[in-house]
Amino acid sequence: MEFKHVDDKMEFRVSPYQFEPTRSTRGDTDDSGTDSSESSSDDDAELRPVEEWCSCGHCENMPTDRENVCCKQFPLCMEKMEPNTLKCVTHHEAFRVNCLNTDVLELAFYDYLDIHGHIGDEEPVHELYRHIGYRRFVRWIWHRLGKRNRKVLPSCVVNSIRQAFPSQEYCGFKHTRDY
Structure with missing residues (x-):
């Protein structure tokens, strides 16, 4: 959460995951079996073509190779689709209703x-709805992750939410920092 003084007014910005509880230390892994806290050194490497990693046909290349994941790479997503x-x-009705429907996102807000x-009135509604859409997807698939436990969301999911709630800039996936 950030507060800045702008023209003698206090401005508030939403910081994702700021109030989430910390994850347990029992060695949580993501659906692919890798430790979710591992950092990847291939972010600066050349990106693989979408055809190499996307199986659903709805993904797009993301800024880093770490973010280039398809929904079909996650067993929990596959369970929802099967x-x-x-x-x-x-394409799942629950995704459209819970992550893209503005009435549902307003209530979740x-x-x-x-x-x-309360957050400031200056927070763009699309940024808030996009943030809440991501949170609702995580809740639907993984139920609860906890603070400092991050999952890279499938490219198709991120892009679908971004299309519904566009912005001039996006921050992309970030690992947690130890404070």
Whole structure:
């Protein structure tokens, strides 16, 4: 959470995951079996073509290779798709309702305010809805991750939410910092 003085007004910015509890130390792994706290040194390497890593047909290249993951690389996403035999998790009705529907996101935003307090009126609504859309996807797939436990979201999911709630700039995936 950031507060800045701008023209004698206090400005507030949402910081993702700021109030999440810390993860346990039992060696949590992501769905692919790798430690979610590992850092990858291949971020500066040349990006692989989408055809090499996307199986759903709806992914786009992301800024770093670490972010180039498809929904079909996550067993928990596959579980959501199998009963309906969907090509992509973004085609699931629950995804559209919970992560893209502005009425649902507005209600989730009010829950967010109840827990975290009022934010300034200057916060762009698209940024808030995008942030809440990501949080709702994580809740739907992984239920609860906890503070400092991050998952790279599938490219198709990130891009679908970004298309619904566009911005001039995006921050992308970031590992947690030890404070």
